[in-house]
Amino acid sequence: MxxxxxxxxxxxxxxxxxxxxxxxxxxxxxxxxxxxxxxxxxxxxxxxxxxxxxxxxxxxxxxxxxxxxxxxxxxxxxxxxxxxxxxxxxxxxxxxxxxxxxxxxxxxxxxxxxxxxxxxxxxxxxxxxxxxxxxxxxxxxxxxxxxxxxxxxxxxxxxxxxxxxxxxxxxxxxPCVVNGQTFTPGSKSSELLEKYQLTGHRVLMTVARLWSGDIYKGVDITIRALPKIAQAFPTVKYLVIGRGDDQPRLARLATELGVADRVVFAGFVPTEALVDHYRLADVYVMPSQEGFGIVYLEAMACGVPTLSGDSDGSADPLQDGRLGWRVPHRDEAAVATACIEILKGNDRRCDGTWLRQETLAKFSQTALVERLQTLLAV
CATH class of the missing domain: 3.40.50.2000 (Glycogen Phosphorylase B;)
Structure with a gap:
């Protein structure tokens, strides 16, 4: 009524x-x-x-x-x-x-x-x-x-x-924001590690639609970067969350490059289960072209170091590279180099506690309320 x-x-x-x-x-x-x-x-x-x-x-x-x-x-x-x-x-x-x-x-x-x-x-x-x-x-x-x-x-x-x-x-x-009460750091789920056969592995992860019209998400580029990453970190695996008509092409690409055993296609994961999946990741990788990219906020709120493209809206959540790595989005060599650097863990941007703190300071629901109040007063 x-x-x-x-x-x-x-x-x-x-x-x-x-x-x-x-x-x-x-x-x-x-x-x-x-x-x-x-x-x-x-x-x-x-x-x-x-x-x-x-x-x-x-x-x-x-x-x-x-x-x-x-x-x-x-x-x-x-x-x-x-x-x-x-x-x-x-x-x-x-x-x-x-x-x-x-x-x-x-x-x-x-x-x-x-x-x-x-x-x-x-x-x-x-x-x-x-x-x-x-x-x-x-x-x-x-x-x-x-x-x-x-x-x-x-x-x-x-x-x-x-x-x-x-x-x-x-x-x-x-800007978009992240729910800091939902997306939090935590230990890796032993059940999920077993389900995806990730126990003892270093894990790269992407959450994206796998549609043939959305190849800009960069899943194929990350797969192409895997052989070089594996030379430095032999236990690396790549967990891809999402579904779409491009998955068969991506699976063929992994086979052609000899990394099929390193790529795990998890399919669709409901929102309420995403946080446990983010916690599996050692690196969140999406060298994309986004208008913003809320998935970067979700990963960083979980304390996961993050890699994005360098000429899109991800500049805002990654705060112009202060919080994460930004590379040319179709450059597999740059993706490989950045992933290796992140997995070494020597950069402040790998500090999960600091990463979460800096993310929520600017992109929490509280920050959105304050920003909305300011705009409504214009």
Whole structure:
């Protein structure tokens, strides 16, 4: 039921998202973190949340909070957009919120058109590659007309601004964060060591989708680096967590390079089991091109030394290399050299206690609440 406490004179916000609860993914987790931070604000204004693709029976952990959710999932799906347009237009016309937060570029033309005609400020949330190339004119115009744009990293800001002629002074950082109570250091699980045959081995690990369209994650490059790493550390193995249609190619590559016995494909691992898997790792390796890369935060919160690419959004979680190793993302020799250096353990960035402390100081839920409060005051 709608929240009857919201009246035309009440100061409040509107959020519009594609989906949050019926689909799992990095964007959905990020949005849920933002909503958690919003609910933790000292003086939280009332807010109404429009959800295009979530239905009323979705697993919503915020359903009993002070947020007023409007579920608009409709069959066929095309009717959902019509339903959203009508519901949002009527709501904005009657309630006149202080600001509208548009949760995805695909909704920006609708939100922008309505807000400009009703003289309501709006902010567009962006994440990564969905805004890294030149957008269709309606999307681009909606971004250009937005009062503010929020994004997750400096790299995403720079890519979006360059591709879509945006003013970088209107773009604010609202980074991903990690749950420091969930992702913690701990001993290696003997059960998992036995399951993956890792007992007595030094372990490299990656958590990534293994899709043929996502080879930028760098799993193939890490496999190519294994022969050189094995020369220095003969007991090394590589644990790959994730699933997708690219796994057969990766398995063939490992066989061709003579390292098939060193590569363990673990398949899908549910979120609640990830922390025990991170604890198996001596090195988290993902020489990728990310908009941010929350997996780096998860690994470092578990005290695991981390390697990323050197020309992407990972600069933010790795704090420009202060917390981890950044190498050219398609350079197998650089990956091998860095992994060998990490396995030697002589660098401060291998100190798990320090690594966790520095990660949480900037990328905890508490830090997100403080950052969100600052942005809402702009």
């Amino acid at each position: 709608p929240n009857s406490s919201v009246s035309p004179s009440s100061p409040h916000y509107v959020f519009a998202f594609l989906e949050i609860f019926e689909c799992e993914g990095g964007i959905q987790s990020y949005i849920q973190d933002i909503l958690s931070a919003y609910l933790a604000l000292p003086q939280m204004p009332a807010a109404t949340v429009f959800l295009l693709r979530d239905g009323p029976n979705c697993p919503n952990p915020f359903s009993h909070s002070k947020l007023d959710f409007r579920y608009l999932k409709t069959f066929p799906a095309v009717l959902g957009r019509v339903r959203l347009a009508i519901a949002l237009a009527l709501y904005l016309l009657w309630q006149r919120p202080q600001r509208v937060f548009c949760g995805h570029i695909r909704l920006a033309p609708l939100v922008g058109w309505l807000c400009q005609r009703l003289n309501i400020p709006y902010t567009v949330l962006t994440y990564g590659k969905e805004v890294w190339s030149s957008l269709p004119p309606p999307d681009q115009q909606a971004l250009q007309a937005a009062d503010r744009i929020w994004t997750i990293s400096r790299y995403s800001r720079d890519m979006a601004c360059q591709a879509n002629q945006l003013d970088p002074t209107r773009v604010d950082m609202l």
